[in-house]
Amino acid sequence: MVIAAHPDDADFGPAATAAKWIDAGSVGWLVCCTSGDQGGEDPDADPLALAATREAEQRRAAGVVGYAGVTFLHQPDGALANELALREMLVREIRTFRPDAVLTHDPEVLFYAGGGVNHADHRAAGMAAVDAVYPAARNPMAFSSLARAGLAAHAVRRIYLFWPNVATCWVDVTATIERRIEALACHASQVREPRLLAERMRSWAAEEGMPIGAAAGDVFRLIVIDDEPAAGRVTEEPAADAPVP
Ligand SMILES: [Zn+2]
Numbered sequence: 001m002v003i004a005a006h007p008d009d010a011d012f013g014p015a016a017t018a019a020k021w022i023d024a025g026s027v028g029w030l031v032c033c034t035s036g037d038q039g040g041e042d043p044d045a046d047p048l049a050l051a052a053t054r055e056a057e058q059r060r061a062a063g064v065v066g067y068a069g070v071t072f073l074h075q076p077d078g079a080l081a082n083e084l085a086l087r088e089m090l091v092r093e094i095r096t097f098r099p100d101a102v103l104t105h106d107p108e109v110l111f112y113a114g115g116g117v118n119h120a121d122h123r124a125a126g127m128a129a130v131d132a133v134y135p136a137a138r139n140p141m142a143f144s145s146l147a148r149a150g151l152a153a154h155a156v157r158r159i160y161l162f163w164p165n166v167a168t169c170w171v172d173v174t175a176t177i178e179r180r181i182e183a184l185a186c187h188a189s190q191v192r193e194p195r196l197l198a199e200r201m202r203s204w205a206a207e208e209g210m211p212i213g214a215a216a217g218d219v220f221r222l223i224v225i226d227d228e229p230a231a232g233r234v235t236e237e238p239a240a241d242a243p244v245p
Pocket of ligand 1: 005006008009119122
């Protein structure tokens with residue numbers, strides 16, 4: 001399960017890894033906390049029309065990556081906060097889809113090591129996702145109305161934080177980097193120069209693949225919560241190509 005703040009984050013983020021794992025037999029689901037209704041430069045634009053456009057773009061991109069589905073939580077773009085209401089929505093998604101792994105924004109990055117400020121929505125989405133994974137989703141007494149409604153507690157085993165300042169695992173995405181670029185091209189309202197963007201993505205992926213000798217890589221900060229799958233669990237996310245050093 002990928003949990004992202006805005007409709008294009010998952011495709012700028014871990015789309016190539018998601019595509020690789022989906023190709024290998026995993027089932028993927030994407031959760032977008034907002035619908036990107038502030039993602040334009042025209043102050044007179046209709047935010048609802050923009051949100052509809054961006055949801056449609058994200059659904060097309062999700063089809064390219066191969067997710068089984070997308071949930072939009074319809075939270076306000078630019079005003080996302082790690083609050084109980086958002087955490088409850090995320091716990092509902094986690095207990096419904098029951099992922100082994102959650103991929104989300106690294107909430108501890110305020111300033112990127114390479115320059116720039118990490119968007120407040122990215123930090124809020126990442127923090128809410130981490131808090132939803134642990135302890136709320138696995139605690140049957142947390143948001144107990146969910147358990148009473150049939151959504152039993154669920155233990156996510158690993159969190160992969162994307163756009164980290166300090167990477168601890170690498171995934172070889174040589175086979176799926178072009179899918180990520182194709183997915184990014186679906187976000188037509190956000191991408192002005194698709195050819196330049198594709199070149200930039202290939203060059204970033206080449207840099208990120210270097211530590212493991214891959215032509216293209218994704219980097220994550222990996223948080224292992226449970227080493228072993230629970231009894232009766234039949235699925236498991238594929239291991240990263242280079243684990244925590
Ligand atoms: Zn974003």
